[in-house]
Amino acid sequence: MAATVYDVGDSAGWTIIGNVDYNQWSSSKIFKVDDTLIFNYDPQYHNVLQVSRSDFHSCDATSPIAAYSTGNDSIPIRTSGHYFYICGFVGHCQAGQKVDIRVPRPIQPTGTPNESPDGGPQALSALGPAPIGRRMPGPFMNSGKSILLDFGR
Structure with a gap:
């Protein structure tokens, strides 16, 4: 603008x-x-x-x-x-x-969070991308619980 x-x-x-x-x-x-x-x-x-x-x-x-x-x-x-x-x-x-x-602060464009360079989503993990719909251990939890990551592909 x-x-x-x-x-x-x-x-x-x-x-x-x-x-x-x-x-x-x-x-x-x-x-x-x-x-x-x-x-x-x-x-x-x-x-x-x-x-x-x-x-x-x-x-x-x-x-x-x-x-x-x-x-x-x-x-x-x-x-x-x-x-x-x-x-x-x-x-x-x-x-x-x-x-x-x-x-006011400029409004940042909205989009898919944490997009990879090729435009696809990435998991929020130091272990790399999670398979869609699969559970993986949370990177910062010691409880043994896991989280479900579903990016809606």
């Missing part, structure tokens, strides 16, 4: 004017690794600070993880996780100029 470039706040940009609801904006998106966030704003009146979760909730701009101030900041998403951005100008975060970006 191709990467997406997101203008934070869409056409309003990064601002306190117009009562932009950045929480609503971000919750309507599905962010992924390799996407890019673009913060557009007037650097005379705003900036972008990446902060911790607690600093986001308290609007504490004193210890940012990263700081941006060009007015057209391009921030690539490199890993899944939770990212918090605020404006560091006095009162702006408290007025709602903050955004919480959630990037």
Whole structure:
């Protein structure tokens, strides 16, 4: 799937004017690794600070993880996780100029577990593949019990 470039706040940009609801904006998106966030704003009146979760909730701009101030900041998403951005100008975060970006882990494709290089299933044993429908000793059990492995061929 191709990467997406997101203008934070869409056409309003990064601002306190117009009562932009950045929480609503971000919750309507599905962010992924390799996407890019673009913060557009007037650097005379705003900036972008990446902060911790607690600093986001308290609007504490004193210890940012990263700081941006060009007015057209391009921030690539490199890993899944939770990212918090605020404006560091006095009162702006408290007025709602903050955004919480959630990037979920990529969903792994589902398939037959433990497939061999030729695409066929393998038994979960150090002893090698088990015959289909036959019992074999469990590799990590001393009870003498066995397990039935049936891969539905």
